[in-house]
Amino acid sequence: MKITKILVALSFLFSVATANAGELTVTGSMEATYNTQGGNQTGNPLGTDRELTFSGSTELDNGMTVTVMQDTSDNLGYGDNKITFGNVGGLVDIYVGADGSPVDAIDDVTPSAYEEAWGSGSGTLNDIGGLAGEMGIGIQAAIPVLGTVNFKYIPKVDGTENADNASSGDASHSTGSGESISIKTNLADLPVVGAFLDGATLTAGYESDEVSTNVNTADGTDLTAAINYSVGNFAFGLQKKMHNEGQTVATTDEVRYHDTAIGISYAINDALSISYNEYESRRHNNAAVNFTQETTAINVGYTVGGMTIGFQDASTDNAGWATATEDDSRTLGVSVAF
Numbered sequence: 580m581k582i583t584k585i586l587v588a589l590s591f592l593f594s595v596a597t598a599n600a601g602e603l604t605v606t607g608s609m610e611a612t613y614n615t616q617g618g619n620q621t622g623n624p625l626g627t628d629r630e631l632t633f634s635g636s637t638e639l640d641n642g643m644t645v646t647v648m649q650d651t652s653d654n655l656g657y658g659d660n661k662i663t664f665g666n667v668g669g670l671v672d673i674y675v676g677a678d679g680s681p682v683d684a685i686d687d688v689t690p691s692a693y694e695e696a697w698g699s700g701s702g703t704l705n706d707i708g709g710l711a712g713e714m715g716i717g718i719q720a721a722i723p724v725l726g727t728v729n730f731k732y733i734p735k736v737d738g739t740e741n742a743d744n745a746s747s748g749d750a751s752h753s754t755g756s757g758e759s760i761s762i763k764t765n766l767a768d769l770p771v772v773g774a775f776l777d778g779a780t781l782t783a784g785y786e787s788d789e790v791s792t793n794v795n796t797a798d799g800t801d802l803t804a805a806i807n808y809s810v811g812n813f814a815f816g817l818q819k820k821m822h823n824e825g826q827t828v829a830t831t832d833e834v835r836y837h838d839t840a841i842g843i844s845y846a847i848n849d850a851l852s853i854s855y856n857e858y859e860s861r862r863h864n865n866a867a868v869n870f871t872q873e874t875t876a877i878n879v880g881y882t883v884g885g886m887t888i889g890f891q892d893a894s895t896d897n898a899g900w901a902t903a904t905e906d907d908s909r910t911l912g913v914s915v916a917f
Contacts, residue, residue, distance in 0.1 A: 607631040610914035614699060617907045629653060648678060659712070660740070671720040677740045680728040681717070681761035682786040683708025688805050689816030689842030689856065693889030696840070696858035699910035701893035702874040703900070704860070705836050707822050709800035710757045710786055714740050726764035733757040736788055753827075755789025755798075779808045782818075790825035796912035797833055799825030805840075812846040820839055835863040844878075854878045862900045870897040885916045 609629040630653070636646040644665035649659040650796035661676030686708045687695045697704045710733055717731035736757045739747035761784040766776035786801040805818035820838040838861070858874040876893035889912045898906035 602637075603633065603635045605631060605633055606917065608914060608916040610853040612910055612912040614908060614910045616700065617905065629655070630658075631655065635721050642669065643748055646671070648676075650678075651715055657762070671714070673718055674898075675714075675716050677712055677714045678713075680710040680713070680731055680759040680786065682759045682784040682801055682803065684713035684729075685761050685763075685782050685784050685805070685841050686820075687818060687858075688782050688807060689818050689840045690809075690814040690854060691842050691856050691878050692844055692852040692854040693878040693887075693912070694876070694891050694910070695783050696842075696856040696874045696876040696893060699876075699891045699893055699908045701876070701906050701908040702858070702860070702872055702895035702898050703906075705822055705824070706861075707784070707803055708759070708786065709788060709799065709801070710736065710759050712738060712740075713757060715757075724764075724768055724770065726762060726768070728758045728760070728762050728846075731758065732760075736790070744896065753791055753793060755792045757786070757788045759786040778810050781806055788825060791827040793829070795829035797823075797826035799823055812844075812916065814844045816842045832865045837861045837863070850882050851913065852880050854880075860900070864900075867900070868902075870900050870902045872897045872900050873875065887914045887916075888912070 607630055610627065612628075614624045615624050615626050630651055632650040634646065634648050634874040636644060638644050646663045646665065647661070648663075649660045652658045659676065659678040661674050663672055663674040665672045667673050686706050688696075691698075697703075710731070713736055715731045715733035717729065719727070719729045721727050734756055734838070735747060736754050737747050741747055750808040761782065764781045766779040766781055767773045769776065782803075782805045784803045788794070790799045796896040800821075800823045802821040803818060805816060807814065807816040809815075818840040820836075820840070822836040822838070824834045826833045829887060839857075839859045841857040842854055843856075844852055845860045845863060846852045855879075858876060860872040861867045862872075872895060874893060874895040876891055879890045881888045889910075891908070891910045893908050893910075895906040896904075898904045
């Protein structure tokens, strides 16, 4: 049924149209960080991250747009790519590629001045959005009242990004398909009650991964819901997440994670902001002792033009879900976008 709907939407693409001249742009970013882990740092604390993104676009005479994107890995090799047919039928955008997943894009949407509580390496994270690097086809549309809906279908979850005129064959025959969907709703647009909810946003997502096609196994699943509210210079967010790793062996119990993220930020001025972030992770693993992992972080962010200077001080108790285990980190980062 899902494939049928996608093919119907794609049928709009076969109408004859003439392309106008397009354009190509190159954007990128680079970040340098100084990171220390607790009191036992013995390695080099300096690190860098860099990325280039090549984007091209054109407009057809029938009102459709076509955009392509190719980014790079840290070593400037080929990374993810995506081609998007915009305004198909005047209703939806249809895309093909491996540039993230709808759920991966909302793995933590609570406000922060710099990084998520876990963003600088404090604690252990088993996150939602595992289909981020998979090749798939998706549809995105703005639906009245409901908001922005983004759905992606992955025919084969095998981690392969095929070249054109190729398929990944049967190398990972024991894995199946996957799907990911997110919905972002501006609560102020709701009928009747919307007038009382200005500044509030609800974000929800679901992802399913057929980690094994063997009998008596279970799919991996992700669920999340987040409420964010901003008023004046303050912003507050609460997000709940459930990550189920699925079951690849019939005799092995599934491992689940129930996580809660909280973020409170304050914009001191247009350039300087601060935030307090918490992340609590509860693991359910019948083969291990499970203690609640708790991470707290203070973030400071300063932005001027295309440059951002950020600082995070994070502390984790029961790191790795083990009792009385601490994992602290401090990070100073400078990033430049162009």
